[in-house]
Amino acid sequence: MAKALIKLVSLILELILRALFIGNDAWYKHSSIALNISLAALIIAMVREANLQVLFYATAIIIALHTVLRTLKLFTYSLIMSFIPSLWYLVTTLPFTQSIIESAIISLRVLVTSTSVLTAIFLWNPMELSYLLHKLRLSKGITLFAPFLWKVIPHVLKDVKDSILANELKGEKVWKGLAVSFLSVAEYSSNYEEALYLKVDDFKPFFRYDSRVISLILGFEVLVINYLIFKYFII
Amino acid sequence: MVVLSIRDLRVSFPLRGEVLKGISLSLKEGEAILISGPSGSGKTTLLRVIASIIPDVIKGWVSGAIKPKPRELKAEHAVLYIPQEPWYTVVTPYVWSEIASFTDLKRNLITKYLKEYGLENFENRTTFTLSSGEIQRLNFIVSIGSNKKLLLLDEPTSHLDPGNAIKVINGVLKLKRLGKSLIIIDHYIERWRSVVDEILFLTNGTLTDINGVKDPYVKWRALIKSLRPPEDVGEVICDVSIKSFSYPGSDFEVLKDVVFEVRRGEIVWIKGPSGCGKTTLLRLIAKKFRSREGYVRVHGKTIYVPDNPLLYFSEPTPEAEVLGRLDILSKFGLKELSRTPIMKLSTGERRRLAIASILARKFDLALLDEPTIGLDPKSKYEVLKSIVSLAGEGVAVIISSHDEDLRFISSWVYELG
Numbered sequence: 001m002a003k004a005l006i007k008l009v010s011l012i013l014e015l016i017l018r019a020l021f022i023g024n025d026a027w028y029k030h031s032s033i034a035l036n037i038s039l040a041a042l043i044i045a046m047v048r049e050a051n052l053q054v055l056f057y058a059t060a061i062i063i064a065l066h067t068v069l070r071t072l073k074l075f076t077y078s079l080i081m082s083f084i085p086s087l088w089y090l091v092t093t094l095p096f097t098q099s100i101i102e103s104a105i106i107s108l109r110v111l112v113t114s115t116s117v118l119t120a121i122f123l124w125n126p127m128e129l130s131y132l133l134h135k136l137r138l139s140k141g142i143t144l145f146a147p148f149l150w151k152v153i154p155h156v157l158k159d160v161k162d163s164i165l166a167n168e169l170k171g172e173k174v175w176k177g178l179a180v181s182f183l184s185v186a187e188y189s190s191n192y193e194e195a196l197y198l199k200v201d202d203f204k205p206f207f208r209y210d211s212r213v214i215s216l217i218l219g220f221e222v223l224v225i226n227y228l229i230f231k232y233f234i235i
Numbered sequence: 236m237v238v239l240s241i242r243d244l245r246v247s248f249p250l251r252g253e254v255l256k257g258i259s260l261s262l263k264e265g266e267a268i269l270i271s272g273p274s275g276s277g278k279t280t281l282l283r284v285i286a287s288i289i290p291d292v293i294k295g296w297v298s299g300a301i302k303p304k305p306r307e308l309k310a311e312h313a314v315l316y317i318p319q320e321p322w323y324t325v326v327t328p329y330v331w332s333e334i335a336s337f338t339d340l341k342r343n344l345i346t347k348y349l350k351e352y353g354l355e356n357f358e359n360r361t362t363f364t365l366s367s368g369e370i371q372r373l374n375f376i377v378s379i380g381s382n383k384k385l386l387l388l389d390e391p392t393s394h395l396d397p398g399n400a401i402k403v404i405n406g407v408l409k410l411k412r413l414g415k416s417l418i419i420i421d422h423y424i425e426r427w428r429s430v431v432d433e434i435l436f437l438t439n440g441t442l443t444d445i446n447g448v449k450d451p452y453v454k455w456r457a458l459i460k461s462l463r464p465p466e467d468v469g470e471v472i473c474d475v476s477i478k479s480f481s482y483p484g485s486d487f488e489v490l491k492d493v494v495f496e497v498r499r500g501e502i503v504w505i506k507g508p509s510g511c512g513k514t515t516l517l518r519l520i521a522k523k524f525r526s527r528e529g530y531v532r533v534h535g536k537t538i539y540v541p542d543n544p545l546l547y548f549s550e551p552t553p554e555a556e557v558l559g560r561l562d563i564l565s566k567f568g569l570k571e572l573s574r575t576p577i578m579k580l581s582t583g584e585r586r587r588l589a590i591a592s593i594l595a596r597k598f599d600l601a602l603l604d605e606p607t608i609g610l611d612p613k614s615k616y617e618v619l620k621s622i623v624s625l626a627g628e629g630v631a632v633i634i635s636s637h638d639e640d641l642r643f644i645s646s647w648v649y650e651l652g
Contacts (some may be wrong), residue, residue, distance in 0.1 A: 018482065025329040025359040127332050147336075150328040154363040162541035165521060167549050169538050170596065176549040183578060184545050188323070195323035197288050198309055198316050199337065202381050203326065206335035 008182035012081060014161075019077040019122060020156035028069045033128055035217045036120040039065075042224040043116040047109050049231075055105070057227065058112045060118060065220050069213065071122070077109075078118035086111040123217075124149040127207035133204045144203060152188070159184050236264045237302075238385055238416040244299035246280055246289060254280050256440035258299070265488070267407065267417040269427045270382050271445070273439035274581075274611045278420045281437070282387045285418070286316040308550070315383040319390040319609060321370040325362045330354070330373060333362060338380025343634035348362065348376045351409070353402055354534065366509035368399030375406045379413060384408065388419045392426060393609045398509065404430055422452060422611045452568075455612035460621055464646045465627045468497030470534070472631040473598050475520060477529035480512075489515050495649055497631045499599070500623060504645035511652025513635035514542070515604040520633065535599025542605040544585040548577050553588050557595035567591040583614030584588045590621040594628055601625060603634045607641070619644050 046058050066075035090107035097103045129146040160181045167177035239262040246255040254277040262268055272278050272407075283289040284297055287305035308314045318325055327333045334345050349355055352372040364371065371391050378386055387518050388407075392400040400423070407417060408430055421427060424434060424445075436445040473496065481491040490513040497503050521539040524531045540547045550556040554573040557563050564570045567587045572580060580588065586606050593601045606622065607615045615638075623644050626632050634641060642648065 014544055021328070021363060024361055025331065090569075122391055126328060127336070130327075130336075145328060146329040147332065151326060151362055154361075155322075158542075158544065159546055162539075162543070163546040165518065165539060166539055166547045169521060169536075170549060172549040177546075180546055180548055184543060187545065187578075191318070191320060191323045194283070194288055195316070195318050195320075196326065197292050198286055198314055199324060199326070201309070202312055202337050206332065208331075213548060 012084075015077045015080060015229050017154055017157050019074055021150065021157075027210040028071055028123060028213045029125060031123045031125055031206050031213045032209065033125060033132075035214065035221070036123050036125075039217055039221050039224070040116045040120040042221060042228070044113050045228060046224055047112050050109065052105065052108075055108050055112055058116070061220060061224060062112070062115055065119065065216070068216055070125075074122045074184050075115070075119070078115045078122065082111050082114035085114055108194035123213070125207060125209075127205055128209075131207045140203055141221060143205060144200065147205070152192075154179070155188065156185055162167055238262050238264050238266075238301045239276075240300075240417075241285075242300040244281075244284065244297070244301065246277070246284055246295055246297050248295045254295075254440055255284070255463065258440075258442050260442065262416050262418065264384075264416055265411050265414045266433075267411055267419060267431040269419045269421060269424065269431040269434045270442070271420070271422060271424050274439045274614065276557050277440050278437050278535065280388055280416065281342075282316060282389055285385075286387055288316070296465045312381065313384040314376065314387065315378045315381075316384075316387045317371065317374050317389065317391065319393060320368055321391070321394075322362075322365075324374055325370055327335050328361055328363070328364060329358075329430065330360045330365070331358045331375060334376055334380060336424070337377045340376075340380040342393075345376075346382070348379060352376055352406055364510075365396035366399065368403055368509075372402045372406050373396075375410060378410070378415065384416060384500040385416055386417045388417060388421075390421055390609070391419065392421055392423055397639060398508070402495055403545055452612040455508060457617050458616045459612065459619060459640050460643055462616075462623055462643045464502045464623065465500050468501050468646070469629060471496050472535050473497040473520060473537075473633070474530075474532040474535065475516075477519065477524065477531070479528045480515065480519065480524070480615075482515075490519075490651070493649075497600070497633060499629050499631050500626050501646040502626045502632045502634065502644055504641045504648045505530075505633060505651060506637065506641075506648050507639065507651035513637075513651055514604050516651065517604055517633065517635050520600075521602055533600055536597065537600045537602065538593055538596070539602040540589045540593070540604065540606070542608060544606075545577070545580065547589045547592070548585075551576055553577065553580070553591075556588060556592045560595040563591050563595045564588075565584065566594075566624065568617065581614070583610050583618060586610075586618045587621045590618070590625050593630065594625055598630060600631045600633070603632065603636075605636050605638075606634060607636060607638045615640065 043058050047054060063075060066072050084150045086107045089110045090103050093103045093106050126146040130143050163177035163180045164174060241258055241260050244255055244258040245253060247253040258281060270278055280485060283293060285305055287309050289295045290297055297530055325333055327336055334340060349357055354372055391403050395398060404426060434445055435442045474497050475493060477490050477493040479488055481488050493516060505516060507513050517539060520531050521537055523533055548556055552566055552574050553569055561570060561573060564573050569588055569591060572584060607618055610618060622632060
């Protein structure tokens with residue numbers, strides 16, 4: 001059981017690491033945060049209605065978006081990660097609904113919701129967020145937060161993987177590996193404080209948009225808005 | 236024009252006492268000074284004072300005259316400090332975003348400088364995957380774009396293979412031509428001799444001029460060269476046959492046609508440039524990789540020590556880590572540190588402790604990732620000697636590293652990439 005859990009955690013860490021942080025910068029990551037969030041919100045609004053047909057449309061929209069962005073791998077990752085909460089809801093709602101179909105629909109709604117949120121995160125533009133915070137005249141520390149998080153998380157995840165592997169091979173408990181990773185993060189923070197002491201004052205966040213990804217996401221949003229208007233105001 | 240002038244600089248800390256005892260030096264525009272010296276002699280302290288990290292971030296007492304004052308240099312944005320582990324200086328996720336957010340360089344100039352510093356095609360690379368040498372060169376571009384007058388480099392070549400070290404040294408030459416002044420700390424004096432204007436040696440907190448003097452680490456380098464792998468080898472412990480390996484979701488083939496066997500008592504050096512799959516291979520061996528594309532068979536207990544040795548430990552003190560075997564701590568010169576918290580050990584001591592722990596816990600196959608990275612020649616000698624002792628006890632050792640000094644202790648070499 002413990003080994004299976006370790007394998008599952010390792011797989012999820014690997015997927016997050018690869019999907020979010022390892023890949024080089026690409027045109028589809030130069031979207032706008034506001035557009036990403038609104039697309040996810042629109043899809044969630046769409047699946048408020050609990051029927052299979054709507055779930056099918058929403059899934060089709062997400063797949064179509066990933067197809068045109070040529071990010072079907074990211075879709076696969078988000079689907080795998082979304083299966084965990086989806087499965088959890090399937091099992092935990094059964095005693096209340098006492099119907100496998102009703103629970104399956106709830107579980108599918110969670111799956112679509114989670115996939116759309118992860119899609120928004122995969123297309124996240126951390127430099128844009130930093131720029132917006134900078135424009136709000138917030139402190140350098142806060143302005144740096146988003147890009148810095150993007151830079152630091154893969155380091156931390158790599159450490160977690162390494163310490164889990166070393167402690168697993170030693171026959172030690174998993175928590176010992178996680179505790180050591182925590183200590184290593186504490187060591188990092190003082191190293192970063194020293195290394196960035198002079199550099200932080202020079203930070204002027206700069207970001208890039210890409211018109212292709214912006215227009216594609218806008219196009220899909222118009223499609224979903226049309227559906228919602230048709231569904232709630234016309235019919 | 237004098238960029239920096241230091242007279243009778245003294246620095247002391249509450250527990251360590253006086254670390255710098257009357258340092259004086261002067262640095263002109265376009266000049267580079269190399270400072271060498273043993274670990275703990277105060278080299279990094281000197282850079283930290285100039286960068287005003289001491290006393291602003293790290294508390295300590297500073298006296299003497301520094302012109303201009305470190306806080307003035309900071310206020311003028313005139314200094315760039317790159318510590319020994321340069322990856323801590325990078326803040327943003329991509330190469331282009333790092334340059335664009337810390338300089339006023341336009342896109343065409345960013346492309347120009349990336350090409351000039353050997354980083355063409357790196358514009359969209361994620362900074363997490365950059366090697367130490369690539370980060371050093373990225374920082375050089377940032378220093379040009381943000382008009383830094385003075386660069387403080389702490390052991391810029393300590394994490395690099397000879398090829399990448401040459402690229403960084405060439406980068407420093409270009410910076411000098413642009414009128415930048417540099418203070419460089421490094422153990423590798425010969426590498427820098429033709430580049431720097433002055434070489435100083437810092438020992439016990441005082442500076443001496445050693446221009447024309449031989450490498451002060453000559454004794455330790457000679458000792459490293461005298462090390463040899465054990466002659467007695469036993470049965471096969473590890474059998475590797477990997478036709479192909481790519482990470483999930485990636486089309487890039489990290490490993491191809493990797494076939495070898497390792498025997499008890501052998502030290503095998505997996506050699507190759509950054510990104511060639513050395514660490515991936517160690518991890519596949521640790522996980523006993525098996526697929527249609529190949530297999531790894533291990534006959535015995537395996538252990539993996541990551542490049543950050545802290546991640547290997549599971550106990551708070553050396554004594555607990557070696558399961559109370561003080562004889563083993565003694566063998567590796569760590570007995571006096573038996574009750575010191577592991578967090579307070581130096582990197583070299585942590586690496587030796589990990590090796591001692593492998594012996595105490597009776598592993599048959601040890602996988603060591605970059606065990607000598609960032610160590611001065613003395614600490615490196617102690618770590619290499621410990622690895623030879625470990626193999627002498629019948630443990631098979633596989634090391635992934637770009638450190639050429641491993642050739643002295645390796646039974647044989649497997650080259651990747």
